[in-house]
């Protein structure tokens with residue numbers, strides 16, 4: 001059968017990515033460094049106990065999600081914030097655009113937020129005539145390159161220092177340098193002016209605390225703090241499943257998120273914003289608007305993939321995934337890449353569009369081993385694959401092949417005969433293989449493994 | 455864990471995160487250490503809100519009210535967490551939390567009795583009605599966004615000094 005049009009061309013993207021040597025080198029370096037740092041950071045802590053507790057807390061929220069959303073909204077309002085509920089991306093975008101328009105604001109500074117990527121907020125605001133300045137260094141790099149993030153924690157992970165140097169020289173008119181410290185200084189100077197003159201700050205939130213109405217934001221650079229304390233208007237867009245029950249639950253997640261994400265004990269800054277600036281205070285926005293985005297969460301939480309919503313967006317499963325390590329984030333053609341990205345994309349954008357991503361996994365289980373909140377990623381991926389087959393979205397060749405394999409696997413005689421045939425016919429098949437695909441396959445062993453161990 | 459052990463752990467972890475930490479036992483000693491740290495600072499901001507801040511000897515010709523353009527910010531922070539080596543900056547009492555973020559050098563003073571052993575104890579004490587802004591600050595501002603190469607001093611200070619009194 002032919003694949004439905006409009007599905008993400010993952011195979012084509014991946015083939016292209018694999019041919020890009022610079023990309024592969026950057027990915028090898030980055031994911032390797034992350035793996036070592038994470039392993040170091042969790043080696044001397046009671047990780048299993050922490051993961052169990054964190055997972056339990058996340059499930060507790062998901063079990064009563066609607067109640068927690070109400071509780072959070074009530075607390076946030078009590079603290080002085082205005083809470084908006086957005087059922088989908090479009091509504092959320094409109095709310096943000098209206099708020100900026102009502103305040104007569106044409107330029108906003110923004111700290112990194114994957115939710116804003118999910119709802120394509122920047123594009124929308126630009127079309128409405130609002131300039132959005134990304135202030136996280138990685139986001140700033142990809143914004144001036146007019147690209148999208150390829151990692152949920154390190155958005156410009158796919159670029160090496162030479163590419164960033166060239167980009168800065170070309171777009172910012174500075175002298176070429178490939179020294180990361182010098183490049184950082186250039187961005188700092190450019191962005192400092194933006195922070196001081198900005199009238200609105202847009203952020204996401206890593207967590208939203210139900211009993212206090214607080215937003216919790218983790219950053220290393222300090223840009224999140226600037227966006228949320230300097231401008232008079234602060235708009236935070238976050239999705240409803242980011243809620244945790246109480247302030248007392250925070251330590252669990254502070255211990256796990258930075259360790260899993262970057263291997264840090266804690267990020268440099270961890271801001272907890274509760275409401276607006278009160279009389280006599282010298283910090284905080286005068287106007288705080290929190291947009292609570294549903295965008296499919298309410299129905300996901302009621303179905304068999306609910307555990308995906310435990311995710312705290314640490315990025316560890318991306319770094320651990322052999323497919324992500326090889327092809328990088330852009331090949332997925334979606335907001336969220338890697339194992340969590342495949343599942344979220346299918347759930348958020350539909351099987352028709354995203355089923356091709358289900359090929360982007362080896363089901364090796366490395367993702368589940370590192371997930372700090374025990375999202376059963378391989379199980380969810382397997383189930384989605386089954387569902388894809390049920391929907392008839394797998395290629396005919398694959399289905400027939402799997403049916404044949406299934407039959408043979410049940411009969412030792414048939415299986416042996418198949419192996420024999422493969423050994424005899426393989427040298428011939430390799431010569432006529434379509435576009436050399438077969439030529440790249442390994443030659444079957446003289447003595448099959450099955451017989452070597454029996 | 456005794457309070458002394460908690461302070462030792464705080465010092466160890468804050469240093470690991472890239473802060474410079476000095477322990478002093480009197481107001482006199484505090485001012486001595488501070489004057490050394492302020493060498494080279496041309497414009498020093500201090501909120502002057504807490505009694506400790508009011509007793510700081512900042513050379514008048516180098517002090518400023520404008521934290522945006524200051525080269526150093528000297529302030530007493532409300533607490534510290536030993537487990538992570540973090541300082542706790544709070545908006546309580548009318549403090550501009552962002553003042554510790556904008557200048558290149560943040561000098562934070564923390565009272566020894568305000569050092570919490572771990573995150574649980576700190577957040578339990580905070581309760582469910584925290585001030586408008588609470589920021590845990592751990593080491594100087596950093597990024598690793600270019601090839602994961604660690605670079606210190608992005609938007610926030612590139613130097614963090616802590617004085618435990």
Ligand code: SF4
Pocket residue numbers: 260310311312313314315316317318340367370371372373374375377
């Ligand atoms: S699924 Fe788990 S490992 Fe992956 S980003 Fe979410 S929390 Fe991290």
